[in-house]
Amino acid sequence: MKRYDIAVIPGDGIGQEVVPAAIEVLEAAAEIHGGLAFNWTHFPWNCEYYLEHGRMMPEDGIATLRGFDQIFLGAVGMPGLVADHISLWGLLIKIRREMQQSINVRPAKLLRGLQSPLREPKDFDLIVVRENSEGEYSEIGGRIHSGEDQMAIQNAVFTRKATERAMRYAFELAQTRRNHVTSATKSNGISHSMPFWDDVFQAVKADYPATASSSIHIDALAAFFVMKPHQFDVIVASNLFGDILTDLGGAIMGSIGIAPAANLNVERQYPSMFEPVHGSAPDIAGRGISNPVGQIWTGKMMLDFMGYPEIGGLILNAIEAALSDGVKTADLGGQATTREMTDAILRHLRKQS
Ligand code: NAD
Numbered sequence: 501m502k503r504y505d506i507a508v509i510p511g512d513g514i515g516q517e518v519v520p521a522a523i524e525v526l527e528a529a530a531e532i533h534g535g536l537a538f539n540w541t542h543f544p545w546n547c548e549y550y551l552e553h554g555r556m557m558p559e560d561g562i563a564t565l566r567g568f569d570q571i572f573l574g575a576v577g578m579p580g581l582v583a584d585h586i587s588l589w590g591l592l593i594k595i596r597r598e599m600q601q602s603i604n605v606r607p608a609k610l611l612r613g614l615q616s617p618l619r620e621p622k623d624f625d626l627i628v629v630r631e632n633s634e635g636e637y638s639e640i641g642g643r644i645h646s647g648e649d650q651m652a653i654q655n656a657v658f659t660r661k662a663t664e665r666a667m668r669y670a671f672e673l674a675q676t677r678r679n680h681v682t683s684a685t686k687s688n689g690i691s692h693s694m695p696f697w698d699d700v701f702q703a704v705k706a707d708y709p710a711t712a713s714s715s716i717h718i719d720a721l722a723a724f725f726v727m728k729p730h731q732f733d734v735i736v737a738s739n740l741f742g743d744i745l746t747d748l749g750g751a752i753m754g755s756i757g758i759a760p761a762a763n764l765n766v767e768r769q770y771p772s773m774f775e776p777v778h779g780s781a782p783d784i785a786g787r788g789i790s791n792p793v794g795q796i797w798t799g800k801m802m803l804d805f806m807g808y809p810e811i812g813g814l815i816l817n818a819i820e821a822a823l824s825d826g827v828k829t830a831d832l833g834g835q836a837t838t839r840e841m842t843d844a845i846l847r848h849l850r851k852q853s
């Protein structure tokens with residue numbers, strides 16, 4: 501029996517509803533596998549914790565997390581309680597950076613049993629590889645002057661190392677799929693970082709002559725996500741472009757509540773972190789109606805990364821089977837509660853064993 505120590509941070513809002521649901525599904529998957537078990541250790545680090553302690557996690561929080569195999573996180577942020585830039589930089593972004601989770605993998609595909617809001621969508625199956633450590637999300641900048649002259653300056657940071665790492669990851673991933681990489685650029689309008697991004701892309705792609713590639717400006721790419729998402733395989737994007745594209749990826753599947761994500765430390769020197777694309781959804785939190793699919797599919801990505809793609813596959817099958825039965829939460833136009841959606845997935849998962 502192989503045991504894995506997982507740090508669990510449900511976080512805020514619906515994170516506290518969807519994380520327990522996903523843990524139930526992961527427990528059932530481990531039982532079906534028979535040779536795998538989880539030790540879950542919960543950490544109550546969220547905005548309430550901040551109000552009590554003046555920080556989002558204890559001073560030794562990162563050191564504590566380093567002792568785990570992986571981190572399973574719900575969502576962080578309660579804008580009414582704590583400003584987002586404080587809560588997110590104090591927990592989510594801090595973990596991404598300190599654990600060097602420099603690659604964020606975010607798939608979007610047409611699921612069986614789900615109606616996409618797109619009119620007659622062709623079968624799409626794409627993965628956005630989001631650079632997860634720098635880019636537009638930099639700490640460099642500040643406010644100067646005051647009154648009418650006041651201004652804020654924010655410098656984007658693109659290192660060759662991180663840019664190349666994301667692009668190489670995308671090309672390697674494409675080779676296991678349909679062998680096509682699209683680079684999300686904006687070198688027509690952003691005059692330093694994006695031409696640099698293009699140069700690095702040209703250099704990396706030369707190492708993968710058998711892989712087809714293209715470069716598309718982010719504005720046009722966003723439109724293509726709606727008009728013809730089936731044309732894409734792997735898309736590599738900067739931190740901000742990848743962020744925006746992947747909520748759109750969720751939307752074209754049917755809801756951002758089902759979109760999964762993995763923050764990977766590909767070197768496996770530190771734990772990776774598995775948290776869905778969506779946030780804490782304060783508008784629906786506490787009512788038991790949030791969609792657990794994004795968190796459950798994120799759990800599947802954790803199993804894939806840990807070397808158990810077969811049981812990961814069973815989980816995705818169970819999700820599709822439950823949706824095909826018509827069990828859907830409100831964001832998908834249905835009436836199922838979080839509990840009912842989870843139970844339907846558990847039922848189909850156990851049927852496969
Ligand atoms: P959000 O993703 O929380 O919500 C956007 C909309 O989608 C809302 O209408 C919400 O009800 C709906 N939604 C999201 N997930 C859902 C689910 N699982 N089931 C049903 N409906 C769902 O985005 P937001 O409103 O911009 O952000 C709310 C808070 O979450 C903010 O503090 C934000 O910074 C934070 N946030 C955190 C993360 C994270 O921790 N990974 C990600 C995004 C946003």
Ligand code: IPM
Pocket residue numbers: 577588592593743776777779
């Ligand atoms: C995400 C979120 C975060 C991001 C926010 C909450 C900082 O939107 O994980 O997609 O922009 O990375």
Ligand code: MN
Pocket residue numbers: 743744747777
């Ligand atoms: Mn986002």
